[in-house]
Amino acid sequence: MQASKERSSLLRKPGFQTLLASLVCIILGVLVGYIALLIINPAGATEAIMDVLKNFWAYSKPEKQLKNFGVTLVTTAPLLMCSLSVLFAYKVGLFNIGAAGQYVAGAGASIFCALALHMPWYLCLIAAVLAGALLGAISGILKAYRNVNEVISCIMLNWISLYLVNTLLAPVKNPTGKDTFTITSQSAQSLLPTLGLNNVFNQKNVTLAIPLAILMCVLIWVLLNKTQLGYELRATGLNKNAAKYSGMRDRFNIILTMAIAGGLAGMGAAMLYLSDFEQWAVTQASVPAMGFNGIAAAFLGGLNPIGAIFSSYFIQHITRGGANVNMNMYCAQISDLISSVIIYMCSFVLFMKQFMNRRLDAKDNKKGGRNA
Amino acid sequence: MILLLQYTLIFTSVLMLVALGGCFSEHSGVINIGLEGIMVFGALGGALVMKYLPASTAPALVFIIVTLAAMLTGVLYSLLLAVAAINFKADQTLVGTAMNLLGTAAATVIVKAINTAADSSNVSSEIMYVEAKKAFVISPGTEFSWFMVLAVVLLIASYVILYKTKFGLRLMACGEHPQAADSVGINVLKMRYAGVMISGLLGGLGGLVYITAGVSAWKFENGVAGFGFLALAVMIFGAWKPQRIALAALLFGLFRSLSNVYTGFQFLKNLNLPSTVYNMLPYIISLVVLALFSKNSAAPKAEGIPYDKGMR
Numbered sequence: 001m002q003a004s005k006e007r008s009s010l011l012r013k014p015g016f017q018t019l020l021a022s023l024v025c026i027i028l029g030v031l032v033g034y035i036a037l038l039i040i041n042p043a044g045a046t047e048a049i050m051d052v053l054k055n056f057w058a059y060s061k062p063e064k065q066l067k068n069f070g071v072t073l074v075t076t077a078p079l080l081m082c083s084l085s086v087l088f089a090y091k092v093g094l095f096n097i098g099a100a101g102q103y104v105a106g107a108g109a110s111i112f113c114a115l116a117l118h119m120p121w122y123l124c125l126i127a128a129v130l131a132g133a134l135l136g137a138i139s140g141i142l143k144a145y146r147n148v149n150e151v152i153s154c155i156m157l158n159w160i161s162l163y164l165v166n167t168l169l170a171p172v173k174n175p176t177g178k179d180t181f182t183i184t185s186q187s188a189q190s191l192l193p194t195l196g197l198n199n200v201f202n203q204k205n206v207t208l209a210i211p212l213a214i215l216m217c218v219l220i221w222v223l224l225n226k227t228q229l230g231y232e233l234r235a236t237g238l239n240k241n242a243a244k245y246s247g248m249r250d251r252f253n254i255i256l257t258m259a260i261a262g263g264l265a266g267m268g269a270a271m272l273y274l275s276d277f278e279q280w281a282v283t284q285a286s287v288p289a290m291g292f293n294g295i296a297a298a299f300l301g302g303l304n305p306i307g308a309i310f311s312s313y314f315i316q317h318i319t320r321g322g323a324n325v326n327m328n329m330y331c332a333q334i335s336d337l338i339s340s341v342i343i344y345m346c347s348f349v350l351f352m353k354q355f356m357n358r359r360l361d362a363k364d365n366k367k368g369g370r371n372a
Numbered sequence: 373m374i375l376l377l378q379y380t381l382i383f384t385s386v387l388m389l390v391a392l393g394g395c396f397s398e399h400s401g402v403i404n405i406g407l408e409g410i411m412v413f414g415a416l417g418g419a420l421v422m423k424y425l426p427a428s429t430a431p432a433l434v435f436i437i438v439t440l441a442a443m444l445t446g447v448l449y450s451l452l453l454a455v456a457a458i459n460f461k462a463d464q465t466l467v468g469t470a471m472n473l474l475g476t477a478a479a480t481v482i483v484k485a486i487n488t489a490a491d492s493s494n495v496s497s498e499i500m501y502v503e504a505k506k507a508f509v510i511s512p513g514t515e516f517s518w519f520m521v522l523a524v525v526l527l528i529a530s531y532v533i534l535y536k537t538k539f540g541l542r543l544m545a546c547g548e549h550p551q552a553a554d555s556v557g558i559n560v561l562k563m564r565y566a567g568v569m570i571s572g573l574l575g576g577l578g579g580l581v582y583i584t585a586g587v588s589a590w591k592f593e594n595g596v597a598g599f600g601f602l603a604l605a606v607m608i609f610g611a612w613k614p615q616r617i618a619l620a621a622l623l624f625g626l627f628r629s630l631s632n633v634y635t636g637f638q639f640l641k642n643l644n645l646p647s648t649v650y651n652m653l654p655y656i657i658s659l660v661v662l663a664l665f666s667k668n669s670a671a672p673k674a675e676g677i678p679y680d681k682g683m684r
Contacts, residue, residue: 040485095465097405146663149671151405151465152608153662155601156655163648170646285597295469328492331484333593336477344452344470347462 017356018302021349022311025300029342033334041329048325052335055321063202070201072313072320074277077213078103080312081268082294084220087303089150089261091224092253093237098139098154099265100291101161102132106266107273107288108165111280114183114190114273115172124190125270132266133259135161140258144251150258158287169282179279192274209271214309216264221305233257265291296343315339375636378515379629380622382585385523386578387628388621390603392530393574395612399534400567401547401560402457403676405468407575408600409475410446412592414576415583416479417445419590420486422504431507435518438504439577446576447569449475454568458561461678476595483592500589508584519581526574531614543567547672550679560679578603602628605658612671624654 010016030049037045051058056068082099089096096102109131113124135157142148174181183190192207200206224230236243236253244250268290273280297315301307322335390407397404404410421441425434452471456462480497487494508517534540545553546563554560582599583590606624610617631650634640 036481040481040489095463097465097469142659142663148659148662151403152604153659155405156605156659156662159598159601159655160652160659163652167646167648286595287598289473292469292473295466296473299466327495329488331481331488331495331497333477333480333484336473337481340470340474340477344456344467344474347456347466347470348460350462351460 011356012360014353015302015304017353018304018307018349020356021352022300022302022307022346024352025342025345025349026314028345029338032341033338036337037330037334044326044329048330048334051324051326052318052321052338055317055324058321058324066201067203068320070197070203070206072316073201073210074203074205074207074275075272075320076313076316077209078268078272078290079293079297079316080213080308081216081271082265082291083297083301083308083312084217084294084305085261085264085268085291086294086298087301087305087308088220088224088264089257090298090303091237092233092257093240094143094150094254094257094261096136096139096154096258096261096265097151097295098136098157098291099261099294100287100289101154101158102135102262102265103269103291103294104158104161104165104287105131105135105262106269107280108161108168109266110270111180111183111273112168112172114187115169115181118187118190120189121192121274124274125192125267128266128270129263130266132269133263136258136260136262136265137255139262140255143258144254158291162284162287165280166282166284169280173282174279178281178283180282182279183274183276190274191276192271205275205277207271207275209275213268213271216267217305217309220264224305265294268294293339296339296346299346299349300342315342373636374514376629376633379586379632380626381520382515382517382581382625383628384621384625385520386582386585386599387603387606387624388527388618389523389574389581390578390600391606391610391617391621392527392614393571393578394604394607395530395571395610395614395617396534396543396574397567397571398607398612398675399544399547399672400564401550401672401674401677401679402453402564402568403464403468404450404453404568404571404575405465405604406450406453406471406475406600407468407571407603408596408598409468409471409473410449410572410575411579411582411596411600411603412475412479413449414442414446414572414579415590415596416482416579416592417576418442418580419499419501419583419592422501423499425504427503434504434507438507438580439522442576442580443573444576446574446579447572450568450572450575454565457678458564458568461680464676472595472600476592479592479595496591497593498589498591501584502588505584505588515586517581517584519577519584522577523581526577527614527618534614539566544672546679547674550674551681554679554681564679575600575603602654605654608671609658609661623657627651627653 034049037048056065059065082103085099086096106128110124110128113119113127139150139153142153143150169180172180192209194207197206198204232248233253236250240250297308297312301311318338319335322332394404394407418438418441421438453467456467457464483497483499510516542558543563546560550560582596606620610620627650631647
C-alpha cells in the first residue's frame with residue numbers, strides 16, 4: 001500500500017513526467033526511423049538502426065571510439081547553446097525561432113573577426129555574442145514597442161542575416177572553393193584554446209567550447225532559478241500584465257531576454273567555427289539547421305538547462321551515427337528524419353502529461369471509493 | 373527583359389499560391405509556419421508522379437495528374453499540423469518547425485532510397501523530369517507555364533470563397549472569435565481542418581510550381597530554399613487579404629528574380645550591388661512594414677490559440 005502510494009507520487013512529479021514524455025518521444029522517433037529503414041530495405045534495417053544508435057561504439061578500436069566521441073562533442077556544444085537560447089526565451093514566454101539567424105550572425109562575426117581582422121579568440125567570441133545579441137534585441141524591441149510577433153520578426157531576420165553574412169564573408173572566401181579559409185591557415189591566434197582536450201580525444205577540434213557550453217548551462221539555470229532578474233523574467237513570461245502591475249519593467253525584460261537568447265546562440269556559432277571544425281560556405285542559400293535543431297533539443301530536454309545537455313548530446317549522437325549506416329542501402333539523413341519526428345512528438349508532451357494526470361486521478365478516485 | 377518577366381511571373385505564382393494557402397489556414401485560426409515543409413512534400417508528390425508517368429501520356433493529362441498529385445500530397449502532409457494543432461492543442465510554432473525539418477529530411481530519405489534501389493552507386497537526392505515538364509509550358513522555349521493561369525484562377529477563387537460564400541465567412545469567424553462562431557452552430561474544429569487542408573492543397577501546388585520553374589530536375593536535399601518563409605512574408609505584407617497578397621507576391625517575385633537576372637540591366641549593374649541585396653530586400657521591406665503597422669494588425673485575432681470551448 002505504502003509502496004504504491006510512493007510510486008504514484010513519483011509519477012505525479014512534473015520532472016519525472018517530463019522525463020517520461022521525452023523518452024516516449026525518443027522511442028517513437030526511433031521507431032519511425034526503424035520502420036522507414038525496414039521499408040527501404042528489410043535486410044540491413046536492424047544493423048542500420050543500431051549503427052545510428054551506437055554512433056562511436058560501432059567502432060572496435062578504443063582510440064577510434066574516443067575520436068568519434070570527440071567529434072560528437074564538438075557538434076554538441078553549438079547545439080546546446082542554441083537550445084539554451086530557445087529555452088531561455090521560452091521561459092519568458094517568447095518563442096525564439098530566430099536562434100537560427102542569431103547563430104548565423106554569430107558565425108559571421110566570429111569568422112570575420114578571425115580571418116579579416118586576425119583578432120585573438122576571446123575577442124572573436126565576444127564579437128559573436130554581441131552580433132547574436134544585437135539581432136535578438138531587434139526582435140525584442142520590435143515586440144516590446146511595435147507589437148510585432150517575435151516569431152515573424154525572427155523568421156525575417158533569419159534570412160536577412162544569412163544574406164548579410166554571405167556578403168560579409170565573401171572577401172575571406174578561399175578562391176579554390178565555396179568555403180571561407182580555414183582559421184588554422186590564416187589566424188591561429190583566433191582558434192579556441194584546446195586546454196589539452198585535443199590530446200585526450202586525439203581530435204584537434206575538441207576545445208574549450210565543450211566545458212564552456214556546460215558552464216553556460218549552469219549559469220543560465222542559476223540566472224533563471226536563483227536570481228531576482230530570473231524571477232522577474234519568468235514572471236513576465238507567465239503573465240505580462242501581472243508583472244507590469246507589480247512594477248516590473250515588462251518592455252525592458254522582453255528586450256533583455258531576446259538579447260541574452262541571441263547572445264547564447266551567437267556564442268554557439270563561435271564555438272563551432274572557432275574550433276575550425278567546418279568553414280562557412282558563402283553561397284549557401286538556406287539558414288543552417290543548427291538553430292532549428294536547437295528548438296528540438298530545448299523541447300526534448302523538457303525546457304530545462306540541465307536536460308538540454310542530455311537532449312543536445314542525444315541529437316548529435318544519432319546525427320553522427322547516421323553517417324555510419326551502409327550507404328549502399330540507406331542514407332545519413334535517416335538521423336534527420338528521426339530527430340524531426342522526435343520534435344514533432346514533443347509537441348504532444350503537454351497532452352501526454354494531461355493524459356497521465358487524468359489517469360492517475362481516475363485511479364486515485366477509484367481507490368478512494370473502495371476505501372470508503 | 374523577357375527573362376525578367378518570365379522569372380517574375382513564375383516566382384509570383386509560387387509565392388501567391390503558397391501565401392494564399394497560409395491565408396486560409398490563418399483565417400481559420402491556425403498559424404502555419406510549416407508551409408516550407410508542405411511545399412517540399414507537394415513538390416515530391418508531383419516529381420514522383422512525373423518520374424513514373426509513361427512518356428506517351430497526353431500533355432493535358434500529365435498536367436492534370438501531376439497537379440492533383442502535388443495537391444494531394446500537400447493536403448496529406450498538412451494533416452500532421454491539423455491533428456497536432458486542432459485535436460491535441462499543440463504549440464503551433466513548434467509543430468510548424470518540426471514539419472519544416474521533417475519535410476526536407478523525409479523527402480531526402482525517400483528520394484535517395486528510390487535512387488539507391490535503382491542503382492546502388494547513385495546516392496543523389498535528385499529527380500529528373502525533362503520530358504514531363506514540357507507539358508506545363510504554354511509556348512516551347514519560354515518559361516511561361518499553365519501554372520501562371522492556374523494561379524490567377526485560384527486567386528480569384530480564393531477571393532470569392534473567402535468573402536462571398538457562407539463557408540468562407542464562417543471560416544474567418546473561427547479565426548476571429550471561435551467561441552462566438554461555435555455559439556451560432558459553426559463546427560470550429562471542422563472549419564479549422566478545412567483551413568489547414570486548403571493551405572496544404574495550395575502549398576503543395578506551390579511547391580510543384582517552384583521546382584518546375586526554370587529547371588527540369590530537383591535535388592530534394594535543398595528543400596525549397598526558404599520560399600515557404602518568403603510566402604509567409606508575402607501573406608503578412610498582403611495583410612491576410614487575397615487581392616493584396618497578389619500585389620505583394622508580384623513585388624516580392626520581382627525582387628527575387630532581380631537577384632537572378634539583374635546583371636542583364638545596365639543601370640542595375642552600374643549600382644554594383646551584390647545579388648544578396650535583392651534577396652534580402654523582401655524580408656527587410658516586410659519587417660519595416662510590420663514595425664510601422666503592427667499596432668493595428670490585420671492578423672486574425674484568435675490565430676495560434678487552440679480552441680477551448682470553456683474559454684470566453
